[in-house]
Amino acid sequence: MKSFIKVAPDSHFPIQNLPYGIFSTVENPNPRVGVAIGDEILDLSVIHALIEKHVPELGQKPMIFKESSLNSFMSLGRPIWKAVRKCLQNILSADNSELRDDAELRAKAFVAQNLANMHLPAQIGDYTDFYASKEHATNVGTMFRGSDNALMPNWTHLPVGYHGRSSSVVVSGTALRRPCGQRLLAKNNPPVFGASIRLDFELEMAFIIGVGNELGNAIPINKANNHIFGVVLMNDWSGPFLGKNFGTSISPWVVTLDALEPFLVKGPEQKPEPLPYLRDNGPSAYNVQLEAKIKPYDSNAYKTVTRSNLKYMYWSFKQQIAHHTVGGCNMRPGDLCGTGTISGPSEGSRGSLLELTWNGQNEIDYDNGIKRKFIEDGDEVVLTGYCQGEGYIVGFGDCSGKILPAINSP
Amino acid sequence: MKSFIKVAPDSHFPIQNLPYGIFSTVENPNPRVGVAIGDEILDLSVIHALIEKHVPELGQKPMIFKESSLNSFMSLGRPIWKAVRKCLQNILSADNSELRDDAELRAKAFVAQNLANMHLPAQIGDYTDFYASKEHATNVGTMFRGSDNALMPNWTHLPVGYHGRSSSVVVSGTALRRPCGQRLLAKNNPPVFGASIRLDFELEMAFIIGVGNELGNAIPINKANNHIFGVVLMNDWSGPFLGKNFGTSISPWVVTLDALEPFLVKGPEQKPEPLPYLRDNGPSAYNVQLEAKIKPYDSNAYKTVTRSNLKYMYWSFKQQIAHHTVGGCNMRPGDLCGTGTISGPSEGSRGSLLELTWNGQNEIDYDNGIKRKFIEDGDEVVLTGYCQGEGYIVGFGDCSGKILPAINSP
Ligand SMILES: [Ca+2]
Ligand SMILES: [Ca+2]
Ligand SMILES: [Mg+2]
Ligand SMILES: [Mg+2]
Ligand code: NI
Numbered sequence: 152m153k154s155f156i157k158v159a160p161d162s163h164f165p166i167q168n169l170p171y172g173i174f175s176t177v178e179n180p181n182p183r184v185g186v187a188i189g190d191e192i193l194d195l196s197v198i199h200a201l202i203e204k205h206v207p208e209l210g211q212k213p214m215i216f217k218e219s220s221l222n223s224f225m226s227l228g229r230p231i232w233k234a235v236r237k238c239l240q241n242i243l244s245a246d247n248s249e250l251r252d253d254a255e256l257r258a259k260a261f262v263a264q265n266l267a268n269m270h271l272p273a274q275i276g277d278y279t280d281f282y283a284s285k286e287h288a289t290n291v292g293t294m295f296r297g298s299d300n301a302l303m304p305n306w307t308h309l310p311v312g313y314h315g316r317s318s319s320v321v322v323s324g325t326a327l328r329r330p331c332g333q334r335l336l337a338k339n340n341p342p343v344f345g346a347s348i349r350l351d352f353e354l355e356m357a358f359i360i361g362v363g364n365e366l367g368n369a370i371p372i373n374k375a376n377n378h379i380f381g382v383v384l385m386n387d388w389s390g391p392f393l394g395k396n397f398g399t400s401i402s403p404w405v406v407t408l409d410a411l412e413p414f415l416v417k418g419p420e421q422k423p424e425p426l427p428y429l430r431d432n433g434p435s436a437y438n439v440q441l442e443a444k445i446k447p448y449d450s451n452a453y454k455t456v457t458r459s460n461l462k463y464m465y466w467s468f469k470q471q472i473a474h475h476t477v478g479g480c481n482m483r484p485g486d487l488c489g490t491g492t493i494s495g496p497s498e499g500s501r502g503s504l505l506e507l508t509w510n511g512q513n514e515i516d517y518d519n520g521i522k523r524k525f526i527e528d529g530d531e532v533v534l535t536g537y538c539q540g541e542g543y544i545v546g547f548g549d550c551s552g553k554i555l556p557a558i559n560s561p
Numbered sequence: 562m563k564s565f566i567k568v569a570p571d572s573h574f575p576i577q578n579l580p581y582g583i584f585s586t587v588e589n590p591n592p593r594v595g596v597a598i599g600d601e602i603l604d605l606s607v608i609h610a611l612i613e614k615h616v617p618e619l620g621q622k623p624m625i626f627k628e629s630s631l632n633s634f635m636s637l638g639r640p641i642w643k644a645v646r647k648c649l650q651n652i653l654s655a656d657n658s659e660l661r662d663d664a665e666l667r668a669k670a671f672v673a674q675n676l677a678n679m680h681l682p683a684q685i686g687d688y689t690d691f692y693a694s695k696e697h698a699t700n701v702g703t704m705f706r707g708s709d710n711a712l713m714p715n716w717t718h719l720p721v722g723y724h725g726r727s728s729s730v731v732v733s734g735t736a737l738r739r740p741c742g743q744r745l746l747a748k749n750n751p752p753v754f755g756a757s758i759r760l761d762f763e764l765e766m767a768f769i770i771g772v773g774n775e776l777g778n779a780i781p782i783n784k785a786n787n788h789i790f791g792v793v794l795m796n797d798w799s800g801p802f803l804g805k806n807f808g809t810s811i812s813p814w815v816v817t818l819d820a821l822e823p824f825l826v827k828g829p830e831q832k833p834e835p836l837p838y839l840r841d842n843g844p845s846a847y848n849v850q851l852e853a854k855i856k857p858y859d860s861n862a863y864k865t866v867t868r869s870n871l872k873y874m875y876w877s878f879k880q881q882i883a884h885h886t887v888g889g890c891n892m893r894p895g896d897l898c899g900t901g902t903i904s905g906p907s908e909g910s911r912g913s914l915l916e917l918t919w920n921g922q923n924e925i926d927y928d929n930g931i932k933r934k935f936i937e938d939g940d941e942v943v944l945t946g947y948c949q950g951e952g953y954i955v956g957f958g959d960c961s962g963k964i965l966p967a968i969n970s971p
Contacts, residue, residue, distance in 0.1 A: 277728050308752050314724030318891045328777035330888035342718050344836050367738035396890035426754050478740035480806035481728045
């Protein structure tokens with residue numbers, strides 16, 4: 152499969168991927184729906200009539216690609232997602248003349264990615280952060296409770312998850328302020344007020360709910376995939392003891408579950424066997440190679456500090472959904488579910504500075520003798536991830552963010 | 562101050578109150594903005610021109626009262642809220658003929674409350690549940706950690722809060738399903754799957770954010786009230802060990818902070834003195850008498866199981882906002898902040914069955930020999946609350962909900 156749009160061999164966005172995002176441009180500042188192909192964006196609001204022609208099941212929906220989030224499109228469900236994906240692969244294919252040879256339409260329909268502003272892809276109703284990597288949970292547990300009690304007793308029985316703050320989810324590229332709050336200098340002393348001193352990144356991915364469920368009705372595990380639209384990279388920044396509400400960054404391009412299907416692999420063995428509602432006849436892990444790079448403010452170079460993989464995650468997306476809804480909780484289009492920090496089995500695959508420096512005991516060496524335990528003001532963190540196909544890559548692009556100094560106490 | 566609309570002496574909704582809500586009717590199923598007065602609703606979408614005439618600062622906003630949530634109106638800020646409140650008190654006053662003597666407009670502008678469907682008043686972006694009652698925290702802490710460690714060490718230093726699930730916030734009157742999940746029958750045994758057996762109510766109130774703040778900028782405590790639009794009753798249903806995402810009920814009428822101002826009182830003394838960013842030159846507690854009634858499925862009578870008061874709350878709304886945003890967290894119009902269960906100093910003022918039965922050790926006696934420890938299928942819980950003025954009441958109406966049987970395992 153090849154597109155008439157030039158796609159470099161190392162591009163994250165070949166015709167096999169076609170992730171969805173929300174973008175705007177200087178000429179047209181209205182955020183709208185686009186699909187990434189090579190270095191370009193195909194503006195779906197411009198070619199909506201072509202899509203409606205090829206996907207009659209979609210009906211006449213001239214507005215759906217003009218909206219400022221993917222929520223309406225995502226709520227249409229997997230059969231429509233699949234049909235639109237097939238249609239776009241068709242329209243973009245090298246041997247289809249429809250768009251290729253229509254110079255006027257082509258000129259309007261493509262926008263260079265480097266001229267576009269990316270926005271949050273979804274209006275996020277609720278954000279849940281799971282804690283689904285056994286290696287991560289074990290590392291953190293070992294640090295704070297010792298190796299004998301590293302995993303909490305329920306950890307192997309269910310995918311633990313926490314509610315997060317949806318208001319502070321931002322798109323890649325948004326700079327964030329170091330948070331302030333109360334801190335204990337010494338046990339039994341009163342807390343003091345100040346800026347977080349141990350700011351960290353968390354290498355995560357997140358899936359976005361396309362189709363929701365009614366309050367009171369669980370989503371059974373064998374139907375869970377029908378509810379997931381796609382997946383993004385996520386940096387769930389943290390400032391220990393000072394809360395986690397100052398920002399969570401996600402990548403702008405939502406890679407669909409359909410594009411990820413060729414990269415399904417078996418996940419970690421689960422022992423003890425989960426209860427029936429969590430039993431998953433795999434493969435349902437995804438082989439996504441992940442990487443975090445940091446550029447210290449006083450350096451010009453990015454250094455890769457960890458390489459991990461989504462396939463290390465213990466609890467699958469499907470298990471996370473089945474558990475999240477089993478008590479009757481309703482999910483809505485646009486809900487965001489983070490994996491939790493994804494650490495792998497080796498020291499070089501730990502997904503946070505907390506683990507990489509082992510609670511600040513070690514330092515990371517950057518270029519020119521620069522050393523860091525945690526993140527300093529002006530430092531930039533970039534997450535990236537991709538699946539290696541045969542002759543092509545299905546990638547997620549970047550999820551980047553820079554930390555700005557704290558604003559002083561109010 | 563008296564209205565030309567008849568208001569019974571024990572009505573929760575005299576002209577001194579004027580709470581906002583979202584309602585629809587059989588004749589006009591579009592949810593829209595109304596204000597409660599006596600047993601009626603004044604339909605603001607019908608009289609918007611009259612409001613625009615009296616509140617020139619509002620400008621021409623014909624759509625703002627036709628929306629299906631209060632979010633747009635709330636985002637306009639306190640000066641507009643105050644001006645519209647004054648205008649409505651004027652229009653409704655017994656000696657103003659403008660609406661009173663316009664029979665045609667009156668016929669269109671008023672809807673009987675018992676003919677209206679109430680909807681959620683706000684589109685809730687994020688829901689935070691605080692844990693701000695010292696008596697409640699002490700009761701629960703004593704039960705599970707013993708009286709020596711009842712309060713966690715940070716409890717007296719900051720208003721502890723948790724993210725909640727906004728998707729499952731429902732309006733009063735919505736029936737909810739008993740949740741299912743994993744449960745431990747005995748320590749060190751594997752968990753089993755089943756319906757929650759200790760379902761409980763939590764007597765809470767919640768404030769709704771009107772005006773938000775930018776990510777990275779805290780709201781100082783002396784500005785916090787400018788961000789609060791109003792207050793509702795909240796039942797934060799719980800099913801211990803099985804999560805809390807199956808439902809949170811709120812009352813439909815948002816009582817504004819302006820209507821509550823006459824009921825400001827001094828809150829509990831705070832020792833140790835909070836850090837400067839949390840110092841609050843009171844009075845900033847509100848004297849709201851609260852009550853929870855239960856009607857067991859096998860009885861015809863409601864029994865009051867507890868009487869509490871919002872003024873017992875240790876951390877004020879202002880302190881909750883100052884703390885929530887001090888790390889840079891942004892709040893948005895429609896965000897919901899619960900107080901946590903409000904228990905008072907006496908046994909009869911405990912705000913949950915967990916406390917009232919002291920972890921199931923005691924039973925509550927209802928009529929005809931019916932006894933309960935927790936809530937059974939078909940039982941109904943009604944919260945109510947009001948402020949007693951001189952010759953009038955500023956009330957919150959009811960927040961009710963019934964528990965339906967669990968749907969079996971998926
Ligand atoms: Ca996390
Ligand atoms: Ca609660
Ligand atoms: Mg975060
Ligand atoms: Mg709840
Ligand atoms: Ni939320």
